[in-house]
Amino acid sequence: MARKKNNKKTENKVRKPNIFTRAAAFLKDDKFQFITGLLLVVAAAYMLIAFTSYILLNGADQSALEAGASMGVKNAGGARGASIAELLINKTFGIPAYFLALLIGIYGLQLMHVSKKRFPLVRLTIICLALTVWLSVFMNFAFGGLSNRMSFYLGGYHGKFVTDWLTMQIGKPGLFIVLLVTAILFCMYLTSNTIEFIRKLFHPGSLLPGKPEEEEQTQTVPAQDIADTTTTDYSYTISNGEVEKEETTEKTEADSLSVSDEESTTEKAEADKKDTDIISVEVHAAADVEKADEMLQPYDPKLDLSRYKYPTLNLLNQSISETISIDHEEQDANTSNIIEALRSFGIEISSIKATVGPTITLYEITPAPGVKISKIKNLEEDIALNLKALGIRIIAPMPGRGTIGIEVPNKKPQTVSMLSVLTSKKFQECEYDLPVAMGKTITNEVYTFDLAKAPHLLVAGATGQGKSVGLNAIITSLLYKKHPAELKLVMVDPKKVELSIYNSIDHHFLAKMEDEDDAIITEVDKVVRTLKSLCKEMDERYDLLRMAGVRAIKDYNAKFRNRELNPKAGHRYLPYIVVVIDEYGDLIMTAGKDVELPICRIAQLARAVGIHMIIATQRPTANIITGTIKANFPTRIAFKVMSPIDSRVILERTGANSLVGRGDMLYLGSGDPVRIQCAFVDTPEVERICEYISKQQGYPQVFPLPDVEEEGDGGASSESFNPNKLDALFEEAAQLVVSRQMGSTSTIQRQYAIGYNRAGRIMDQLEQAGIVGPAQGSKPRQVLVMDLLELEKKLENLKNQS
Known part of the structure; x- marks a missing residue:
């Protein structure tokens, strides 16, 4: 019992905090730090007011201060403010004393925690003090004659004393050299590019503009080149056997026409590494302090390529005009033909409304009471015969509208350019993880979706109906929105020509196995190895998520950015990986289950770890697009197919067989299919985009995928x-x-x-x-x-x- 009592006494003695512990806790208290910071900010503001008033009054309070009388002081900061200004401006550093007030204000803001961003205080202190001292000497050296006309020295007594002493010792030319050398040393401390700039001074030609990767381009797309989103509705009211036409035009605001190139806002923390060989360099104490201070800042994965510039919009073709040209005669004729066709079968309608799109015009009809929807739906071919048009589709009923829609192709379809889609306000302001701009709907609205939420995409259609253009539109959207640190692409191209255009951006956006020569995979056996490698990458990522205690890649990367995960324990920043497989049908015919099984496994599990798949095929048959594939690819895009059976294979319904081709497509997401005219991006446009990216500094090597054991091999x-x-x-x-x-x-x-x-x-x-x-x-x-x-x-x- 005695021992237990002694142990309790010992524990109480240990737990009792001493005065130093209490003092440390008090200094770290959030309220104390906030109040202290607020006082420092107020003091800094007071000093700025006093300094400014002292300079504007030209030292008019000096006589009153020397006499010790506070009644005649005119300074806006009162007698105390005038005294502080006299001490810091006239008797010490002069006008550069403003930097001291600025430094005090920054200390205050840091203590108040007004921003999540932490200032590098050690670096800021060195900069402010160095500028104060250097400018004090420089202002007396450069503007000494002006100081004689004023009641105080521009650089203070400190600047005058140092200037006079150095002038006496080494003369004015020597003082100029000292100021120049110290300025260069200070610039070297601020940025690592100073030495390179000085070297270029000896080669004037290297300073001339003309390198596209070094230009900061801000471009404005002319208003006449981008059409406003216009929806023209024609309402026809049926009364007493006559058709009364009412035209209503709704014009939404024009999309933002001035688009500035996205630029990285973070400064580069270290020199870009061009080779894999690293040279060890001794770092000065100040740099060590700076590095330690930066370790407290959130991790930025873009720092390795902080100078990367997103592709500019002038790389895309600017169409002459994309304003929908409305043929009133065509609209009236189609309206009359639809009404006559329905009346010939005993179907009356009360109104009809036409909405003009780039390729399709939607006619919405309101049937008379008692008319069955199924009766109208069965007349699709008869209406097509009356209108003498192909690609007619009936939507019965229109979701949420209480009408029946009849889609009729325009005689003069309009091309939707990629430029008009990417410059739209909807795409520019979207905050998707993997934003994709597909084209425009039948109401001429830009259609976008998030590939990360899709989470996998099946693209199918007959040959020459726009499948390859659709893939290029998806990839182009991602290249315009994502940084190379955030996105990696794995491309499979059995035809060897469709995706080879992206080979030049391998050190920026592509990923491959380390022992492969080309980033674009074209051989079937390498496709199987790559898919197995992706499965291994997926398993490794799940292990990292388990160790971090999170369930999704966004949460994991957020923790890594906040430096809550230790890289020494194997943690790393995880970019999104998008796998693009063209000609999936050829792979299935050649490799069969060897390809299908890993694709299904990735599609089932990889969403949470940021791996997403896009597979495209021109053979939408049941033996290619199996039930397992359809179960794991809920989001699908169907271009025109030849038969209703192929349409059912892709969309589980007919409709794709009624499309008009040339980019006309149906997008099936979580609801009903949406008819879209796919944005057109030409091969020269893609080449210009890839060339623009490839000319910039990339990573030393292509993003590596994990090695896998080949069959029959025991491994390394x-x-x-x-x-x-x-x-x-x-x-x-x-x-x-x-x-x-x-x-x-x-x-x-x-x-x-x-x-x-x-x-x-x-x-x-x-x-x-x-x-x-x-x-x-x-x-x-x-x-x-x-x-x-x-x-x-x-x-x-x-x-x-x-």
């Missing part, structure tokens, strides 16, 4: 160890692991700026050589060699074996 770990086939970085990696006594693949990857797959192979070789132990999940491997001397002996033995 089961192969016999061959000292003659060691990686070039094997010895350096061995020395790194032994010196740190910690072995992990991510450490080697970061240290030597190589891909994850190569780093994994080096780690496997280290294990086979007996330098590190086997993998232990997310924990670092055990190092079996204790020091560098023992490592040298082991490496010597390996050389003897080889």
Whole structure:
């Protein structure tokens, strides 16, 4: 019992906080910091008022201050403000003393936590103090004559004393050189581009404009080139056997015509790495402080390519005019023919309304009471005969309108350009994770959707009906909205010509297995390996989500940006991966289940980890688009097909067989199919976009996908160890692991700026050589060699074996 009492007393003594702990807790208290910050902000504002009043009054209060009388002071800050201004402006640093007030204000804002962004206080303090001192000397050197006409020195007593002393010692030319050299050193501290700029001064031609990747372009699309979204409705009222026509035109606001190029707003934290070989550089103490301060800031995945510029809109073709041309005679004739066709079968209607779109005109009819919808729906072919038109489709009833829709193709269809779609307000302001602008609906409205919520897309249609253009429109939308750090594309092109145009942007947007030569996959056996690699990537991502305690990629990346996840534990930023497979039918005919099974597995599970698939085929038959595929691809796009059976295979209903072709499509999402005229993007436009991106600085290597074991192969770990086939970085990696006594693949990857797959192979070789132990999940491997001397002996033995 005595021992228990003693233990309790000891615990109470330990738990009792001392005065230093209380003081630290008080200083960290949010209320105390807010009040202190508020006082500092008020003090900074008061100093600015006093400084400005002192300068405007030209030191008129000096005599009153010297006499000690506060009654005659005219300063807006009163006697205290005049005294502070006299001390800091006249007797010390002069006008540059404003930087001291600014620094105090920034300290206050930091303590008040008014913004989530944290200021690098150490760096700001050094900058403000250096500017204050340097400008104090410079202003007395450059404007010394002006100071003689004023009652105070522009650079203060400090600036005058330093200027006079240096002038006496080294003369005015020497002082000018000192100011110039110190200014250059200060610029070198501010930015790493100073040295390169100075070097270019010796080559004036390199400073001339003309490089497209270095221009900051802000462009305005002419108003006449982009049509307003216009919907023209014609209402026809049926009364006493006569058709009365009423025209109503609704014009929405024109889409934003001035579109500025998106630019990265974050400054570059370190120089871009152009080669995989990294040179170790000693970093000064100030840079270490800056780096430590930046570690407190949220992680920005765009920093590696902070100068990346999104494609500009002038890369796209500007159509002459996209205003819908309305043929009134055609509308009247179609209206009369529809009414006559229905009356010939004993069907009366009370009104008919026409809405003109780029390719299709929608006629909405209101049937008379007692008329069955099924009776009108069965007259589709008869109405087409009366109108002498193909591609007529009846929507009975129109969702939420209480009418029946009859879609009739226009005799002169309009082309929907990609430019008009991308410049629309709807696309510019959308906040989708993977935004796609497909085209315009029959009401001439831009149609967009989020591929991340689709989450997978099936595109099918007969040959030459717009399938390839649709794929280019989807990819172009993503390239205009996403940064290379946020999106990676895996492209499969068995025809070898459809997607090869994107090969030039491999170091920006494409992903591939590390041992592959081309980023565009064209051979069937490589397609199977790539799909298995994606399955492995999916499993690895799920492991990372499990370790982070989240359920979706957005939550995981948000945690990683806030630096809540440790990269040393294997965590990394996860970009979205979009898999684009063209000619899926040919793959199924060649590889069968080897292709279908991994695609179905990815489609079933990969949504949460940011992997999405787009498969396209020109063979919409039941043996190609199986039930398993349709179950996992709920979002589908159908271009024109030849038979109602093919339409049912794609959409589970007819309708695609009634389309008119040339980009006319049906989009099936979560509701009923929507008829859209697909945006047209030509091959030269895509080439210009890819060229614009490829000319910019990219990543040192293509985004690597995980290695997978080939069939009949036991994998790298089961192969016999061959000292003659060691990686070039094997010895350096061995020395790194032994010196740190910690072995992990991510450490080697970061240290030597190589891909994850190569780093994994080096780690496997280290294990086979007996330098590190086997993998232990997310924990670092055990190092079996204790020091560098023992490592040298082991490496010597390996050389003897080889």
